[in-house]
Amino acid sequence: MNVLKIENVTKAYDKNVAVNNVSFEMPKGSIFGLLGPNGAGKTSLIRIITTITGADQGTVYLNGEKLNSSHPEQIGYMPEERGLYKKMKVGEHLLYLARLKGLSKNEATNEINHWFSKFEIEDWWDKKVQELSKGMQQKIQFIATIIHKPKLLILDEPFSGLDPINTNLIKDEIDEMHRNGTSIIFSTHRMEQVEEICEYIVLINEGRNVLEGKVKDIKNHFKENIFNIEFEGELPENIDEIATVVKQKSQSITIKLQEGIDSNVLLKKLIKQGVHITAFNEILPSLNEIFIKQVEQSAKPEINNE
Amino acid sequence: MNKLWLIIQREYLTRVKKRSFILATLLTPLAFALFYAIIIFTVTYDTSEALKVAIVDKEGIIKSIADEGTLIFKKENRNLDDLLENFEESGYNGIIVVPPIKNITYKNYSVAYYSDSQLGLDVQSKIENIIGDKIRDYKIEKLKFDKKELEYLRTSITLNPEPIKPTDEDETPVASIVAAIIGYIMGFIMYGTVFIYGTMVMRSVMEEKTNRIVEVMISSVRPFQLMMGKIIGVGAVGLTQVAIWAILIPSMYFLVILFFDFDPEQMNAAASVGNEVDVEEMEDMVTQAITEIGNINWWAIVPLFIFYFLGGYFLYSSMFAAVGSAIGDDLGEGQALTIPITIPVVMALVIMMVAIRTPHSSLAFWSSIFPLFSPIVMPARLAFDPPIWEIILSIVVLAGASVFFVWLSGRIYRVGIFMYGKKVSFKEIGKWLFYKG
Structure with missing residues (x-):
């Protein structure tokens, strides 16, 4: 079951097409990375x-229903550009945002107190937002995003501007929500975070989706048969019949197998030679590499057209 | 609906609880009270000091002279030199010397006043009037006129407008003055409130946009709800403030009067000294004015005033909201965008002032139908009893226009709040109207 289904969605501002015929599906309960360089159309899509x-064209389904005005109450959204009413008291502010998401006054108050004690900020209710530091304001923003227990959580660059301690705090909360079944869209261009957190990704460039799927599948798809071997002994001379050496040190070697040759063939060859293998790893491309490659590839035809 | 109510509540409460709001709401009536107290104080100040004046009148021109207020007159038989020599011990503040009247046909006559200290302007004109009256009496006697008969010659004329077709109500000239004053007050209140609360809406929209809270808000509510919530909330703040002033300013006025133990008629009398206006005539006018104020159909005017307030407020503040959404953080750059709003408001004010002088002219008529002017012009005309059909037409047009402008502004607003870092032109705003939701 998909929590979100995007079907041929297009959105243009004037002549600038921000989202161009994008389609993808997001499995329920997954952490989903929405990737793309700056100005790719991520925010427009969100x-x-x-x-x-x-949308100008196309349809969005949330839990199988066409998107309608009751859905915002099931969605929690933290935009990249954070913002709160500076002069409001923290407690009143959270109460206001929570009630706009459909919580009653009592439910909202209970939730706020729950989060205040969880983050050990019980005495913040009467503080004005402008009295808080940027990082503290981000915490409040995060609470405001999840206070109504959304089924779909959308985080746009959630860690930007956070110190490592608060980053971990928020990461833990995201993990917990994931375990509780919340579907999470994670929009970023920081690949190391995606690799760490996301199970699925969709890559958007210039309004189009360039790539989508499970992180593992994508990495497999883009693997180049490169292996790293650590060993003791002498390598066979005729290894270049099946592979090319990428990098070589005295006790380790990185090689690229030729197309159609299984890694077992290589292993057999080495063992036969009497090489003692201490480690054997396939080197998968990082998402970062895939990202850059794909963005460059998808951008090229556009440039040629002009 | 529930969300709209939450937004209205927030917009209203955060403003009403602000220290600056409480101060402005309470200090304005205090400022009025202070202003009024100063006026009373200055008016009553001079008269509180008694002035003793000797009158040297060898020819016996002045038969008798009565004290007037704080002016104490005493006829002296001693001659001037004698008096001047002993001035210090005499206890007089000044000496008036009435010279003989050589030719009774002379109209100008100068009387000497000896003193160390200068006279205030009002006291001087008071004395001039008193002595002038006495000399008039002297001349009347010399010319052997009958004083009573002479009084009959004085005729004061008031031009009394009458309608061509007789109506049951008889209009007095005071009625049109009262109507004009009420008209001015209403027109100015409209003008002020449209500007003050309209710009309040605009600033608040700009703040939300620069704060970036707007994206969070719009992920929960429709842009139109946010805009309407703000307009209604700020409008309620305006009504609260005006209502508090409507209670506090008159009560401050009465408190000041009580405090000074001051009779307002005394002020009128003080003001009329030096003018040719008869005090009795003045009092007559005041009572007439009070009856005229009572005669005005307040049961119709007050609800109509509130309607025009709301209509004008919705129309203009929605435009202010639209402009605020387009401007964003740079007020200097966006100033040009507010001009199309401020020009009609200022024009309406000017037309309002003309319309009061000619309340039944075609300019007054058309401008009280045209929805950008009618919220300011029509309330000013209400006291002049415009025809019912004009009022109804004006109401219908204004109501329609308000709805239209709110809708139009909503379409600009929903796009404008998400436009950053772009210099916005009217052409650009025009395009936003046709963007799909």
């Missing part, structure tokens, strides 16, 4: 999902 704007 604004369509959060019902902030409507």
Whole structure:
């Protein structure tokens, strides 16, 4: 079952096509990375999902239903550009945002107290937002995003501007929500975070989706048959019949197997030679590499057209 | 609906609880009270000091002279030199010397006043009037006129407007003055409130946009709900403030009067000294004015005033909201965008002032139908009893226009709040109207 289904969604501002015929599906309960370079159309797409704007064409389904005005209460959205009413008291502010998401006054108050004690900030209720540091304001922003227990959580660059301690704090909360079954969209261009957190990704460039799927599958798809071997002894001379050496040190070697040759063939060859293998790893491309490659590839035809 | 209510509540409460709001709401009536107290104080100040004046009148021109207020007159038989020599011990503040009247046909006559200290302007004109009256009496006697008969010659004319078709109500000239004053007050209140609360809406929209809270808000509510919540909330703040002032300013006025133990008629009398206006005539006018104020159909005017307030407020504040959404953080750059709003408001004010002088002209008529002017012009005309059909037409047009402008502004607003770092032109705003939701 998919929590989110995007079907041929297009959105243009004037002549600038921000989202161009994008389709993908997001499995329920997954952590989903929405990737793309700056200006790729991520925010435009998120604004369509959060019902902030409507799509020109195409349809968005949330839990199998066409997106409608009751859905914002099931979605929690933390935009990249954070913002709160500076002069409001923290408690009142959270109460206001929670009630706009459909919580009653009592439910909202209970939730706020729960999060205040969880983050050990019980005495913040009467503080004004502007009295808090940027990092503290981010915490409040995060609480405001998840206070109504959304089924779909959308985080746009959630860790930007956070110190390592608060980053971990928020990461733990994201993990916990994931364990409790919340579906999470994670929009970023920081690949190491994606690799760490996401199970699925979709890569958008210039309004189009360039790549989508499970992180593991994508990495497998883009692997180049490169292996790293640590060993003791002498390598066979005729190894270049089946592979090319990428990098060589005295006790370790990185090689690229030729197309169609299984890694077992290589292993057999080495063992036969009497090489003692201490470690054997396939080197998968990092998402970062895939990302850059794909963005460059998808950008090229555009440039040629002009 | 529930969300709209939450937004209205927040917009209203955060403003009403602000220290600056409480101060402005309470200090304005205090400022009025202070202003009024200063006026009373200055008016009553001079008269509180008694002035003793000797009158040297060898020819016996002045038969008798009564004290007037704080002016104490005493006829002296001693001659001037004698008096001047003993001035210090005499206890007089000044000496008036009435010279003989050589030719009774002379109209100008100068009287000497000896003193160390200068006279205040009002006291001087008071004395001039008193002595002038006495000399008039002297001349009347010399010319052997009958004083009573002479009084009959004085005729004061008031131009009394009458309608061509008789109506049951008889209009007095005071009625049109009262209507004009009420018209001015209403027109100015409209003008002020549209500007003050309209710009309040605009600033608040700009703040939300620069704060970036707007994206969080719009992920929970429709842009139109946020805009309307703000307009209604700020409008309620305006009504609260005006209502508090409507209670506090008059009560401050009465408190000041009580405090000074001051009779307002005394002020009128003080003001009329030096003018040719008869005090009795003045009092007559005041009572007439009070009856005229009572005669005005307040049961119709007050609800209509509130309607025009709301209509004008919704129309203009929605435009202010739209402009605020387009401006964003740079007020200096966006100033040009507010011009199309401020020009009609200022024009309406100017037309309002003309319309009061000619309340039944075609300018007054058309401008009280045109929805950008009618919220300011029509309330000013209400006291002049415009025809019912004009009022109804004006109401219908304004109501329609308000709805239209709110809708139009909503379409600009929903796009404008998400536009950053772009210099916005009217052409650009025009395009936003046709963007799909």
